[in-house]
Amino acid sequence: xxxxxxxxxxxxxxxxxxxxxxxxxxxxxxxxxxxxxxxxxxxxxxxxxxxxxxxxxxxxxxxxxxxxxxxxxxxxxxxxxxxxxxxxxxxxxxxxxxxxxxxxxxxxxxxxxxxxxxxxxxxxxxxxxxx
Amino acid sequence: xxxxxxxxxxxxxxxxxxxxxxxxxxxxxxxxxxxxxxxxxxxxxxxxxxxxxxxxxxxxxxxxxxxxxxxxxxxxxxxxxxxxxxxxxxxxxxxxxxxxxxxxxxxxxxxxxxxxxxxxxxxxxxxxxxxxxxxxxxxxxxxxxxxxxxxxxxxxxxxxxxxxxxxxxxxxxxxxxxxxxxxxxxxxxxxxxxxxxxxxxxxxxxxxxxxxxxxxxxxxxxxxxxxxxxxxxxxxxxxxxxxxxxxxxxxxxxxxxxxxxxxxxxxxxxxxxxxxxxxxxxxxxxxxxxxxxxxxxxxxxxxxxxxxxxxxxxxxxxxxxxxx
Numbered sequence: 001x002x003x004x005x006x007x008x009x010x011x012x013x014x015x016x017x018x019x020x021x022x023x024x025x026x027x028x029x030x031x032x033x034x035x036x037x038x039x040x041x042x043x044x045x046x047x048x049x050x051x052x053x054x055x056x057x058x059x060x061x062x063x064x065x066x067x068x069x070x071x072x073x074x075x076x077x078x079x080x081x082x083x084x085x086x087x088x089x090x091x092x093x094x095x096x097x098x099x100x101x102x103x104x105x106x107x108x109x110x111x112x113x114x115x116x117x118x119x120x121x122x123x124x125x126x127x128x129x130x131x
Numbered sequence: 132x133x134x135x136x137x138x139x140x141x142x143x144x145x146x147x148x149x150x151x152x153x154x155x156x157x158x159x160x161x162x163x164x165x166x167x168x169x170x171x172x173x174x175x176x177x178x179x180x181x182x183x184x185x186x187x188x189x190x191x192x193x194x195x196x197x198x199x200x201x202x203x204x205x206x207x208x209x210x211x212x213x214x215x216x217x218x219x220x221x222x223x224x225x226x227x228x229x230x231x232x233x234x235x236x237x238x239x240x241x242x243x244x245x246x247x248x249x250x251x252x253x254x255x256x257x258x259x260x261x262x263x264x265x266x267x268x269x270x271x272x273x274x275x276x277x278x279x280x281x282x283x284x285x286x287x288x289x290x291x292x293x294x295x296x297x298x299x300x301x302x303x304x305x306x307x308x309x310x311x312x313x314x315x316x317x318x319x320x321x322x323x324x325x326x327x328x329x330x331x332x333x334x335x336x337x338x339x340x341x342x343x344x345x346x347x348x349x350x351x352x353x354x355x356x357x358x359x360x361x362x363x364x365x366x367x368x369x370x371x372x373x374x375x376x377x378x379x380x381x382x383x384x385x386x387x388x389x390x391x392x393x394x395x396x397x398x399x400x401x402x403x404x405x406x407x408x409x410x411x412x413x414x415x416x417x418x419x420x421x422x423x424x425x426x427x428x429x430x431x432x433x434x435x436x437x438x439x440x441x442x443x444x445x446x447x448x449x450x451x452x453x454x455x
């Protein structure tokens with residue numbers, strides 16, 4: 001749970017694109033973090049989307065999911081939204097049940113005997129109309 | 132007795148409204164100034180996009196705001212991101228380079244103090260002291276609960292202060308280490324999330340009596356297997372109450388105070404933190420720095436109330452004004 005987890009997905013978060021859809025998300029942590037400290041799981045109408053099909057966009061740049069762990073210089077500011085893009089068509093105007101698990105590995109809070117980053121995980125459930 | 136304690140506001144306090152874009156950075160500065168505070172504290176990565184990069188245009192705007200609202204940059208809160216990549220833990224050299232970025236950032240925006248996150252090691256501190264001196268920025272290790280100023284970890288930092296004799300390294304006590312009563316807003320939220328009310332009340336009573344946290348946790352573990360009940364008990368471990376008198380022996384090393392608070396009541400008292408007791412000690416010790424309001428109750432009430440950080444900070448500043 002993050003301090004701002006209520007606000008991860010806004011009402012306009014789900015949007016149809018030319019090749020599929022995109023989900024716009026905002027961090028639930030109070031301080032900007034790099035993409036290397038993030039992970040995502042997404043279910044649409046209960047069906048899990050294969051993470052390896054995610055494209056991740058931030059600050060106008062685009063990455064594959066497997067590039068995520070190396071992106072320690074690409075920070076997502078607290079007021080900006082990141083984007084998950086998936087090549088799976090959704091119908092514009094239709095309502096979808098979205099379950100978005102957003103994991104943040106807090107790089108300055110090291111927990112336990114192995115000194116691993118604290119996992120702040122939030123799950124946003126929301127019925128969203130595809131824009 | 133005359134004293135020279137000054138008041139500041141950490142813009143962290145307005146994070147909820149800032150995050151929701153109800154307030155922008157200038158609005159936060161204006162709200163802080165309106166309380167009568169004369170100092171501004173920020174977390175760089177929270178308030179300023181592209182931190183630690185700064186454009187000349189932003190710097191001009193920043194000092195323009197300081198003039199417009201008649202406030203002074205006081206402190207930047209720095210973090211040490213030891214593990215941004217899975218499995219890679221920063222070396223001291225990498226940590227020092229990151230730290231220097233914060234010092235340059237603070238210097239350019241006129242901050243005279245950096246709040247150093249409490250997990251920075253004494254070895255790293257010693258490596259950056261000269262750089263901080265060169266930039267005339269004082270480094271203050273955050274004395275954050277469950278640590279207190281006489282904890283072994285803080286003692287190791289104190290040894291560096293003494294050995295180097297620097298005037299640019301000191302302590303920043305956080306008021307969260309004087310939690311006489313556990314934050315009601317935090318406990319109530321955990322009850323809304325499924326914690327047992329009776330167990331939560333028991334934990335609060337025991338903590339207020341001064342019972343050692345580990346005993347409280349052990350007792351609760353006998354009552355329940357419910358993880359969230361144990362988490363309530365663990366609040367006693369993470370929110371300690373030490374005698375404020377402990378600050379006196381290090382009074383000459385205290386450079387700034389984090390005025391943590393969770394719930395300001397209408398009578399201008401904090402629900403669980405005895406500010407008067409602490410400020411009386413600071414006055415006795417001749418503290419002349421800033422106490423910066425740092426509101427953290429927002430995150431515990433956002434699920435059922437509209438957060439009003441502006442009002443909470445106003446009350447906190449009024450309390451400080453009266454006590455100082």
